[in-house]
Amino acid sequence: xxxxxxxxIKHLQKNSRQILTINQRKIHLDITRNSQFADLAHFESIxxxxxxxxxxxxxxxxxxxxxxxxxxxxxxLLKPKTPEEVSQVLSYCNxxxxxxxxxxxxxxxxxxxxxxxxxxxxxxxxxxxxxxxxESYGIVTAEAGCILQDLHSFLHDKGYLMPLDLGAKGSCQxxxxxxxxxxxxxxxxxxxxxxxxxxxxxxxxxxxxxxNITNLRKDNTxxxxxxLFIGAEGTLGVITKSAILCPTLPKYKHLALVSCRxxxxxxxLLKKAKLQLSDILQAAEFMDQISMEAxxxxxxxxxxxxxxxxxxxxxxxxxxxxxxxxxERLFSLLGDTENIVATLKYDISLSTAHYYxxxxxxxxxxxxxxxxxxxxxxxxxxxxxxxxxxxNLHLNVAIPGYDSSSLQDKLNAVVDPFVFDYVKNVxxxxxxxxxxxxxxxxxxxxxxxxxxxxxxQHIKDIFDxxxxxxxxxxxxDSKISQ
Amino acid sequence: xxxxxxxxIKHLQKNSRQILTINQRKIHLDITRNSQFADLAHFESIxxxxxxxxxxxxxxxxxxxxxxxxxxxxxxLLKPKTPEEVSQVLSYCNxxxxxxxxxxxxxxxxxxxxxxxxxxxxxxxxxxxxxxxxESYGIVTAEAGCILQDLHSFLHDKGYLMPLDLGAKGSCQxxxxxxxxxxxxxxxxxxxxxxxxxxxxxxxxxxxxxxNITNLRKDNTxxxxxxLFIGAEGTLGVITKSAILCPTLPKYKHLALVSCRxxxxxxxLLKKAKLQLSDILQAAEFMDQISMEAxxxxxxxxxxxxxxxxxxxxxxxxxxxxxxxxxERLFSLLGDTENIVATLKYDISLSTAHYYxxxxxxxxxxxxxxxxxxxxxxxxxxxxxxxxxxxNLHLNVAIPGYDSSSLQDKLNAVVDPFVFDYVKNVxxxxxxxxxxxxxxxxxxxxxxxxxxxxxxQHIKDIFDxxxxxxxxxxxxDSKISQ
Numbered sequence: 001x002x003x004x005x006x007x008x009i010k011h012l013q014k015n016s017r018q019i020l021t022i023n024q025r026k027i028h029l030d031i032t033r034n035s036q037f038a039d040l041a042h043f044e045s046i047x048x049x050x051x052x053x054x055x056x057x058x059x060x061x062x063x064x065x066x067x068x069x070x071x072x073x074x075x076x077l078l079k080p081k082t083p084e085e086v087s088q089v090l091s092y093c094n095x096x097x098x099x100x101x102x103x104x105x106x107x108x109x110x111x112x113x114x115x116x117x118x119x120x121x122x123x124x125x126x127x128x129x130x131x132x133x134x135e136s137y138g139i140v141t142a143e144a145g146c147i148l149q150d151l152h153s154f155l156h157d158k159g160y161l162m163p164l165d166l167g168a169k170g171s172c173q174x175x176x177x178x179x180x181x182x183x184x185x186x187x188x189x190x191x192x193x194x195x196x197x198x199x200x201x202x203x204x205x206x207x208x209x210x211x212n213i214t215n216l217r218k219d220n221t222x223x224x225x226x227x228l229f230i231g232a233e234g235t236l237g238v239i240t241k242s243a244i245l246c247p248t249l250p251k252y253k254h255l256a257l258v259s260c261r262x263x264x265x266x267x268x269l270l271k272k273a274k275l276q277l278s279d280i281l282q283a284a285e286f287m288d289q290i291s292m293e294a295x296x297x298x299x300x301x302x303x304x305x306x307x308x309x310x311x312x313x314x315x316x317x318x319x320x321x322x323x324x325x326x327x328e329r330l331f332s333l334l335g336d337t338e339n340i341v342a343t344l345k346y347d348i349s350l351s352t353a354h355y356y357x358x359x360x361x362x363x364x365x366x367x368x369x370x371x372x373x374x375x376x377x378x379x380x381x382x383x384x385x386x387x388x389x390x391x392n393l394h395l396n397v398a399i400p401g402y403d404s405s406s407l408q409d410k411l412n413a414v415v416d417p418f419v420f421d422y423v424k425n426v427x428x429x430x431x432x433x434x435x436x437x438x439x440x441x442x443x444x445x446x447x448x449x450x451x452x453x454x455x456x457q458h459i460k461d462i463f464d465x466x467x468x469x470x471x472x473x474x475x476x477d478s479k480i481s482q
Numbered sequence: 483x484x485x486x487x488x489x490x491i492k493h494l495q496k497n498s499r500q501i502l503t504i505n506q507r508k509i510h511l512d513i514t515r516n517s518q519f520a521d522l523a524h525f526e527s528i529x530x531x532x533x534x535x536x537x538x539x540x541x542x543x544x545x546x547x548x549x550x551x552x553x554x555x556x557x558x559l560l561k562p563k564t565p566e567e568v569s570q571v572l573s574y575c576n577x578x579x580x581x582x583x584x585x586x587x588x589x590x591x592x593x594x595x596x597x598x599x600x601x602x603x604x605x606x607x608x609x610x611x612x613x614x615x616x617e618s619y620g621i622v623t624a625e626a627g628c629i630l631q632d633l634h635s636f637l638h639d640k641g642y643l644m645p646l647d648l649g650a651k652g653s654c655q656x657x658x659x660x661x662x663x664x665x666x667x668x669x670x671x672x673x674x675x676x677x678x679x680x681x682x683x684x685x686x687x688x689x690x691x692x693x694n695i696t697n698l699r700k701d702n703t704x705x706x707x708x709x710l711f712i713g714a715e716g717t718l719g720v721i722t723k724s725a726i727l728c729p730t731l732p733k734y735k736h737l738a739l740v741s742c743r744x745x746x747x748x749x750x751l752l753k754k755a756k757l758q759l760s761d762i763l764q765a766a767e768f769m770d771q772i773s774m775e776a777x778x779x780x781x782x783x784x785x786x787x788x789x790x791x792x793x794x795x796x797x798x799x800x801x802x803x804x805x806x807x808x809x810e811r812l813f814s815l816l817g818d819t820e821n822i823v824a825t826l827k828y829d830i831s832l833s834t835a836h837y838y839x840x841x842x843x844x845x846x847x848x849x850x851x852x853x854x855x856x857x858x859x860x861x862x863x864x865x866x867x868x869x870x871x872x873x874n875l876h877l878n879v880a881i882p883g884y885d886s887s888s889l890q891d892k893l894n895a896v897v898d899p900f901v902f903d904y905v906k907n908v909x910x911x912x913x914x915x916x917x918x919x920x921x922x923x924x925x926x927x928x929x930x931x932x933x934x935x936x937x938x939q940h941i942k943d944i945f946d947x948x949x950x951x952x953x954x955x956x957x958x959d960s961k962i963s964q
Contacts, residue, residue, distance in 0.1 A: 136753065136834040137873060159757060181702050194706065195677030210933050216831045217872040219911035220663050220713055221918055221929040222956060223938045224676065227709030231702055248760035271618065275641060278730035279762060279801045319761045349698045352618040390699040391619060429701035436703055447703040451692050456705045458944045462937065474704060 043078055046088045051126070053077040062121050065114050066107060067345075070438060072115030074101070079126045083201060083209055083240040089122060090238065090468075091207025099471050100205075102234035104145065104176025107168035109345055110437030112180060112233040116472045122238060124175050130154050131241070134215045139198055141213060141243040144175025151244075160246040163190035175239040181231030183433030188389035189282045189318075190247055193230055199243030200226035204236075205464040213241050228459060233435050234470040236463040250318035253282070259309035263356040266313045270352075270388055273315050283316040284389030288359065291385040294398070313388070344397040344415055348423050349432035355393055358422055359384035362397065365418055371410045380411070392432040395419065420446050436474045444475065525560055528570045533608070535559035544603050547596050548589060549827075552920060554597030556583070561608045565683060565691055565722040571604060572720065572950075573689025581953050582687075584716035586627065586658025589650035591827055592919030594662060594715040598954045604720060606657050612636050613723070616697045621680055623695060623725040626657025633726075642728040645672035657721040663713030665915030670871035671764045671800075672729055675712055681725030682708040686718075687946040695723050710941060715917050716952040718945040732800035735764070741791035745838040748795045752834075752870055755797050765798040766871030770841065773867040776880070795870065826879040826897055830905050831914035837875055840904055841866035844879065847900055853892045862893070874914040877901065902928050918956045926957065 043052050053059065054076060063072040080086045093100050099119040106113050115121060124145035132141040138160050142151060148169040151162050164177055166184035176182075178200070181193050190196065199214040212226050229236055260266045270284055287295075289310050292303055305312075350358065363382045366372060372380070379399050386394040397415055399407060423430050424446040431440055431447070444453060453475070460467075460475055525534050535541065536558060545554040562568045575582050581601040588595050597603060606627035614623040620642050624633060630651040633644050646659055648666035658664075660682070663675050672678065681696040694708050711718055742748045752766055769777075771792050774785055787794075832840065845864045848854060854862070861881050868876040879897055881889060905912050906928040913922055913929070926935060935957070942949075942957055 134833070136749075138756070181706075183700055183702070187700065191673060191677050192700075194709065195673050204937075208933050210937065211931050212934060214909065214911075215833060216909075216911050216914075218665055218669065218674075218831045218869075218874045218914040219929060220665070220913045220915050221911055221922070222926050222935065223714055223718070223941055224663075224709055224712065225934060225937055225941070227676065227706055230706065232705055236705070248757055250761060267618075274620070275730055276802065279732060320758065349700045351616070351697065387700075392700045427696070427698075429696075429698050429703055431702045432698075432700040433702050440703070444704050447701060449693050451690050452694060452707060453704065455692065455707055455944065459705055459707070459941070462940045462944065 042092075043076070043089065046092070047078060047080055047085055051079045051081065051085070053079065059121075062103060062106065062123060063114060065109075065111060067109065070111035070114045072101070072121075073118050074115040074121045075118055077121045077123055079123050081126050083127075083203055086122065086203045086238050086240055087207040087209050090203055090205055093120065093468050094205045094207065094466055097466055097468065099468050100238075101470050102175075102179065102238045104173035104179065105147065105168065105171045106176075107172040108176070108180055108437060109347070109434045110431070110439040112435050112437030112470070112473055113176065114438075116438060119471065124173060124238070124240070127175075127240065128173070132215070133158060133160075137215065137217045138246045138248065139215050139217070139243050140246055141199070141215070141241065142174055143241055144173060144178075144239045146174045148172050148174060148177060155246055156249060159249050161249045162244065163196045163247055164193065174242060174244070178230050178239050178242055179232065179234050180435040181433070183387065183390065183392060185283045185285065185316075185387065187387060187392075187433075188284055193244075194227055196245045197226060197230060197242055198245050199241075200229060200239060201241035202226075202229050202237040202239050205466060205469050209240075210237070213243055215243060217245065228463075231435065233437060233474050235460060235474045236469060238469075248320075250280075250282070251320045253316060253318040256315045257304060258313045258315065259305055259307075260311040260313060261309065263311055266311050266356075266388065267352050269313050269315070274389070277315070277317050280317040280319040281315070281389070282318040283314065283387075285314040285316075285386070286388035287312050287314075287385035288356075288383060290381050291383040291396075294381065294383060344411060346393075346395040346397075346419055347432050347434040348393050348395060348419070349391050349429035350393060350423065350426060351391065351428070352388075354422075354426045354428065355388065355391065356384055358393070358419070359395055361422065362395065362415060362419065365414065366397075369414050371414050372407075376407060376410075379407070387433075390432070423447070438473050441472065441474055524574075525558070525571065528574070529560060529562055529567055533561045533563065533567070535561065541603075544585060544588065544605060545596060547591075547593060549591065552593035552596045554583070554603075555600050556597040556603045557600055559603045559605055561605050563608050565609075565685055568604065568685045568720050568722055569689040569691050572685055572687055575602065575950050576687045576689065576948055579948055579950060581950050582720075583952050584657075584661065584720045586655035586661065587629065587650065587653045588658075589654040590658070590662060590919060591829065591916045592913070592921040594917055594919030594952070594955055595658065596920070598920060601953065606655060606720070606722070609657075609722065610655070614697070615640060615642075619697065619699045620728045620730065621697050621699070621725050622728055623681070623697070623723065624656055625723055626655060626660075626721045628656050630654050630656060630659060637728055638731060641731050643731045644726065645678045645729055646675065656724055656726070660712050660721050660724055661714065661716050662917040663915070665869065665872065665874060667765045667767065667798075667869065669869060669874075669915075670766055675726075676709055678727045679708060679712060679724055680727050681723075682711060682721060683723035684708075684711050684719040684721050687948060687951050691722075692719065695725055697725060699727065710945075713917065715919060715956050717942060717956045718951060720951075730802075732762075732764070733802045735798060735800045738797045739786060740795045740797065741787055741789075742793040742795060743791065745793055748793050748838075748870065749834050751795050751797070756871070759797070759799050762799040762801040763797070763871070764800040765796065765869075767796040767798075767868070768870035769794050769796075769867035770838075770865060772863050773865040773878075776863065776865060826893060828875075828877040828879075828901055829914050829916040830875050830877060830901070831873050831911035832875060832905065832908060833873065833910070834870075836904075836908045836910065837870065837873065838866055840875070840901070841877055843904065844877065844897060844901065847896065848879075851896050853896050854889075858889060858892075861889070869915075872914070905929070920955050923954065923956055 059077055062077050063074055078089055101115045101119045101121050103113045103121050103123045127143035128145040130142045155161050164184050165186045178193055199212055201213045202210045266286055289308055366380055381398045383396045386392050420443050429447045430443045541559055544559050545556055583597045583601045583603050585595045585603050585605045609625035610627040612624045637643050646666050647668045660675055681694055683695045684692045748768055771790055848862055863880045865878045868874050902925050911929045912925045
């Protein structure tokens with residue numbers, strides 16, 4: 001195996017700028033491969049047979065993301081079964097300067113869990129056990145590879161639910177959710193994973209197992225290190241276990257899908273919902289007509305209102321107050337809109353004043369651009385939808401058909417700088433919930449000051465001094481580029 | 483001024499082991515003064531006249547905590563008015579190796595905000611402005627010295643409330659609340675400050691202003707550094723501004739004070755409350771009969787149930803559902819029990835199985851100890867009360883009268899190791915919400931693994947390489963002891 005991998009790495013090194021797919025070209029062109037990352041072997045002695053995968057077909061799935069936007073070239077997939085195995089793998093990789101990509105359910109949207117070159121994939125899917133449930137505080141302890149849906153099912157039977165709910169829950173894993181600080185639909189009610197994660201076990205680059213697994217609701221002793229790993233996208237260590245605080249299952253849910261003629265009406269509705277329903281408000285979502293059309297087209301659904309409106313808002317409330325239960329169909333429909341085929345997907349955070357304005361401005365930008373022909377302008381669909389209750393907009397610029405790389409290149413060139421500058425100028429965030437990954441690593445400075453980034457780099461140096469953990473992601477100018 | 487201070491420091495250095503008060507002796511005896519910390523001057527050129535205080539009477543209040551347990555010997559109190567002034571002060575202190583204690587309302591219970599020797603006190607009370615309120619997300623931005631009660635009042639008028647509510651709210655400051663990750667009564671409903679702080683501005687030891695003030699509900703860009711400063715008790719930097727997410731004010735509140743014959747009945751009640759009322763449960767508090775007596779005695783209240791029971795539980799629910807409002811008197815009464823005069827105050831986190839057992843075990847311990855005479859055993863009151871909904875127990879060992887230092891010394895010697903060992907053995911936390919401070923610095927390892935502490939030390943070294951920030955606290959073996 002050693003030879004085989006060494007050979008492939010040599011090939012990759014030589015061709016590192018050529019092997020990237022067309023879609024990736026614009027993103028990766030400025031990354032030079034770090035020649036430190038070479039030579040791997042002997043993981044068979046640490047892991048069992050199923051734990052060491054070199055099969056190309058299997059690797060293909062783990063090298064690619066589900067939107068087919070990012071493609072890595074790893075030749076080795078490791079699937080450890082215990083934190084100790086993860087520790088042995090990392091400690092070996094650290095000594096040998098082998099780069100590693102931690103991977104959960106691989107459902108991310110910013111290329112955070114795919115290798116860029118031939119980094120070793122450490123996939124957590126075999127560590128998928130629910131370990132404990134503390135009924136007195138509602139704290140569930142599980143291994144990192146546990147599928148989010150499995151946690152939901154487990155907790156449902158006990159009268160609890162996971163605070164996190166999102167479209168990919170059938171395949172995403174809790175470790176990946178934590179590593180990316182996933183947001184989702186119920187963020188407005190139950191807050192972020194920073195709020196709900198009470199304990200974490202992490203394996204650091206040098207193999208150290210940092211054990212902060214606890215069932216305690218409160219613990220105020222020393223620096224709260226676990227928050228560093230929540231949202232660090234595997235660049236500081238591999239999350240192996242977590243303890244999550246779970247709310248009890250509300251008995252009754254009510255949903256309202258509201259049509260609006262103006263975006264201002266959506267905002268007015270949100271304001272009222274927050275003030276009048278705040279204690280039971282479970283979700284506040286929004287979509288425009290083009291998003292609605294796209295969902296209906298892609299999934300064969302029908303607009304439940306039987307008439308078109310420029311905007312739609314969805315308000316969900318949930319409580320233990322007795323009342324009629326309502327259909328959740330529309331709601332899951334909204335969650336599924338992630339399946340729209342799109343070339344550009346933005347996940348941004350803006351104040352309400354700018355929330356929808358940016359969608360309109362991007363439409364204007366494309367219409368007024370000389371880069372596109374009139375036919376092309378017709379093809380491009382700019383849609384906005386998202387968790388308006390949290391100020392989180394999913395701005396998509398989609399080209400149905402999606403096979404013209406030159407059209408896409410033009411789109412990147414015109415829209416990308418505009419959106420990122422817009423967000424920077426209004427002090428928004430270039431990543432509300434999807435993270436930084438590979439896609440936005442060069443845009444980190446659009447949401448964080450140079451001083452913040454400098455200290456992030458110091459933190460990176462502490463936990464991953466050799467820079468083996470998920471290189472090229474989140475912080476670009478890490479040790480690996482020296 | 484320079485001479486004066488230099489002289490006093492010389493004196494302090496010589497006598498560093500002698501100057502500590504009797505109450506402190508047992509705690510501080512093993513701390514050797516770091517001779518690096520010497521020589522201070524010229525802050526008048528940076529701050530205005532009111533900003534530089536050397537008056538002994540004024541300093542007395544800032545050198546002492548309100549329980550009179552900790553007494554520092556600072557000769558200089560600085561009261562900057564802007565983050566830039568804080569930056570200039572710290573950068574000068576960093577260059578000259580002058581130790582600094584950040585101080586807010588000085589209401590802590592673990593000696594975190596008092597100087598140990600003659601550290602310079604940087605008090606934030608003049609930075610007390612509420613800067614902004616973002617109504618669409620309910621985010622309030624305020625300077626660190628803003629009094630918690632002022633924030634409550636400000637928000638109340640707008641139909642919102644602070645997620646944090648505690649007995650000391652009339653004098654504690656939001657910066658100190660954040661620095662200590664204060665918990666309080668509504669933790670069970672609104673979660674911790676880690677959950678609700680969306681933005682932070684911090685001045686680091688070298689004067690760097692780390693600006694992460696944001697009004698965004700969601701922001702997933704890079705490592706979330708702000709969490710490091712929440713609960714770091716001023717050992718990593720001085721918090722100067724914060725943005726806090728606030729819930730809307732519930733219109734209706736209901737309170738129930740429930741008497742229980744057995745502690746198991748309290749637990750049963752809590753379990754039911756959590757399952758049936760979870761969506762509106764605002765507080766779940768607990769006290770035993772000795773705590774009730776102490777409150778009644780100290781504050782001149784009357785047991786509202788007109789009969790004695792071994793245990794009492796208080797359940798508060800709040801919502802916008804219409805309904806009768808109830809008196810809050812009992813509730814604020816409970817908050818005030820902090821005023822009990824006590825020699826030993828423990829703030830621990832335990833699973834429900836051990837929650838009250840430790841109170842009974844400490845009583846047994848004292849009764850069976852040969853250290854105390856029968857009369858002394860009669861004097862000692864062991865009480866338990868706290869935020870049972872969060873597993874947070876306030877275990878107090880009180881001696882009414884409180885003037886026998888030999889009795890207190892014996893108490894320390896007998897009870898301290900027992901309680902800390904008990905908590906360690908059942909994997910609890912030695913500080914649920916009051917922090918580590920000076921009091922528990924040597925007990926950090928009782929709740930955190932050596933690896934966790936090692937990386938805390940690395941973090942400390944990044945943000946405060948010269949070790950000037952609040953030395954001797956939280957992490958004992960920091961750079962300053964080298």
